[in-house]
Amino acid sequence: MTDNVAGGGDAAGMNIRRYLPQRRTLISLAGLVIVLCLWAVVTMGLKLVSPVRFPSPLDTWSAARQLIFTGYGGGLLWEQVWHSSRLVLLGFAVAASSGVALGIIMGISRRAQLFINPTFLLLRPIPPLAWIPLAILWFGLGDTSKIFVIWYAAFVPCVLNTLAGIRTVDKTLIAAARVHGASPGRVLREVQLPGALPMVFTGLRLSLQACWTTLVAAELVGAFFGIGRVLVIAGQDIYPGMILVAMLCVAALGAGMTKVLTVIEQRLLAWRFA
Amino acid sequence: MSAIEFHNVGRKFGAYEAIADVSLAVRDKEFIAIVGPSGCGKTTLMRMVAGLEFPTEGRVTVNGRVVRAPGPDRAVVFQQFALLPWRTVRENIGFGLTCTGTAASEKRKLVDHYIKMMHLDGHADSYPHQLSGGMQQRVALARSYVIDPDVLLMDEPFGALDAQTRTVMQEELVRLARDNPRTVLFITHSVEEAVYLADRIVVMGKKPGCIREIIDVSDVRTSEAWQELGIDEVMDLPSFVHLRTRVWRLLRSQMDDE
Numbered sequence: 214m215t216d217n218v219a220g221g222g223d224a225a226g227m228n229i230r231r232y233l234p235q236r237r238t239l240i241s242l243a244g245l246v247i248v249l250c251l252w253a254v255v256t257m258g259l260k261l262v263s264p265v266r267f268p269s270p271l272d273t274w275s276a277a278r279q280l281i282f283t284g285y286g287g288g289l290l291w292e293q294v295w296h297s298s299r300l301v302l303l304g305f306a307v308a309a310s311s312g313v314a315l316g317i318i319m320g321i322s323r324r325a326q327l328f329i330n331p332t333f334l335l336l337r338p339i340p341p342l343a344w345i346p347l348a349i350l351w352f353g354l355g356d357t358s359k360i361f362v363i364w365y366a367a368f369v370p371c372v373l374n375t376l377a378g379i380r381t382v383d384k385t386l387i388a389a390a391r392v393h394g395a396s397p398g399r400v401l402r403e404v405q406l407p408g409a410l411p412m413v414f415t416g417l418r419l420s421l422q423a424c425w426t427t428l429v430a431a432e433l434v435g436a437f438f439g440i441g442r443v444l445v446i447a448g449q450d451i452y453p454g455m456i457l458v459a460m461l462c463v464a465a466l467g468a469g470m471t472k473v474l475t476v477i478e479q480r481l482l483a484w485r486f487a
Numbered sequence: 488m489s490a491i492e493f494h495n496v497g498r499k500f501g502a503y504e505a506i507a508d509v510s511l512a513v514r515d516k517e518f519i520a521i522v523g524p525s526g527c528g529k530t531t532l533m534r535m536v537a538g539l540e541f542p543t544e545g546r547v548t549v550n551g552r553v554v555r556a557p558g559p560d561r562a563v564v565f566q567q568f569a570l571l572p573w574r575t576v577r578e579n580i581g582f583g584l585t586c587t588g589t590a591a592s593e594k595r596k597l598v599d600h601y602i603k604m605m606h607l608d609g610h611a612d613s614y615p616h617q618l619s620g621g622m623q624q625r626v627a628l629a630r631s632y633v634i635d636p637d638v639l640l641m642d643e644p645f646g647a648l649d650a651q652t653r654t655v656m657q658e659e660l661v662r663l664a665r666d667n668p669r670t671v672l673f674i675t676h677s678v679e680e681a682v683y684l685a686d687r688i689v690v691m692g693k694k695p696g697c698i699r700e701i702i703d704v705s706d707v708r709t710s711e712a713w714q715e716l717g718i719d720e721v722m723d724l725p726s727f728v729h730l731r732t733r734v735w736r737l738l739r740s741q742m743d744d745e
Binding site: 383385386388389390391392393394395396399403404407482484485487 | 537538539557558559561562563565567569570571572573574582583586587613614617627630631634640
């Protein structure tokens with residue numbers, strides 16, 4: 214029985230080793246290509262779906278060309294992308310710095326946590342989008358109201374994960390640092406922060422996703438520029454190709470920014486892979 | 488003046504009395520082993536010397552001063568090693584020296600010395616998770632020894648190691664204690680380890696935790712020159728067997744009380 218289990222574990226280990234990096238990329242690419250082919254076959258070959266309901270790859274391609282070269286919804290692709298990305302990055306930066314800071318304060322001080330928690334618990338269940346009317350009332354239809362709503366959406370996961378990260382740092386590590394002469398400041402810098410880092414990054418990733426979700430929703434409600442604006446206009450024009458292009462833009466930008474975050478995380482947590 | 492003194496120390500957690508009326512004077516450079524059934528407050532006693540916990544009755548002094556906070560004069564070696572996983576072996580060993588603001592060149596020299604002494608050559612730039620348990624505990628020992636503390640506190644330091652590694656580490660600790668004598672408070676579950684390492688063995692009882700008996704091993708150890716012998720040779724000596732049986736019976740009677 215035990216032998217079987219051990220044997221199974223070894224076999225699984227062999228399987229993981231067999232997939233070298235190049236091979237892994239190849240398999241992932243193959244998956245993507247198959248999805249594209251299926252899409253083409255369903256929309257163009259078999260014509261199972263009407264192009265008014267779901268665009269074919271060719272429709273999407275021509276919509277993408279239009280957005281890149283002549284523009285749509287008030288701007289060229291790069292202008293719309295820049296507008297949305299800028300808001301996400303600003304909102305994310307403000308949310309990440311304030312959220313991580315508050316998470317650290319609540320993590321190291323029970324008193325601060327007790328003080329802040331009731332307010333936090335009360336605000337937390339309010340969906341970010343429910344803030345949009347108030348945000349527009351406060352800041353108008355411009356960028357500031359969107360940054361505010363993005364900040365609110367992204368703030369919560371940052372605080373909660375940083376707090377949990379700080380709290381779950383091994384107490385023995387903290388004790389070991391203290392008995393070897395570390396001041397509270399050094400314990401925070403050398404033990405609590407590095408120990409919390411993996412969870413902080415989990416929070417940042419969730420927070421970045423929340424940024425994009427919220428931004429698109431906010432732009433749907435009211436915007437003069439941006440990917441969300443492209444989506445709204447394309448919906449009004451009944452232009453499925455353009456709707457899909459806008460959605461793919463959000464996907465690509467979201468994935469790209471998450472990738473950057475992952476690279477930073479791997480740099481900072483390099484010791485884990487040593 | 489003794490290095491460590493417990494004056495009628497008691498510790499209550501709410502209504503629960505963990506330790507009652509413990510008095511003990513540890514001489515300078517003395518190696519004390521504490522054995523006792525689980526839950527007798529051995530670790531609490533040690534943490535009070537470290538300044539990680541405080542008595543609710545009586546007081547604990549180190550070199551005459553009442554313990555109020557942790558400090559590098561009382562380094563602790565933990566059962567779970569407690570090395571910083573994101574720091575290399577060199578950085579972990581030098582951690583305390585960085586805290587106390589030792590000059591970089593001096594730090595490098597000291598850390599190099601302990602890397603050699605603990606047979607960690609070639610692993611200076613490794614991370615703890617790349618080392619075996621025995622090597623990780625060597626790093627932890629070096630981290631504590633390098634800051635030259637007045638008192639070394641060891642909380643079952645070899646409890647997480649396999650039997651062979653444990654034996655090697657026990658011999659190394661004897662070598663270390665012989666070459667750099669320190670005041671050591673060593674908590675263990677192993678009677679053999681206690682008899683082999685300690686000058687005096689404190690046997691504790693529980694409900695509440697207290698000292699039942701103190702057995703002096705130092706005379707036999709010096710007269711038979713145990714520190715010159717390997718652990719397996721020592722363990723065959725009639726004097727060792729006799730002491731081990733005596734401590735074991737005492738410990739057993741504390742456990743049977745349950």
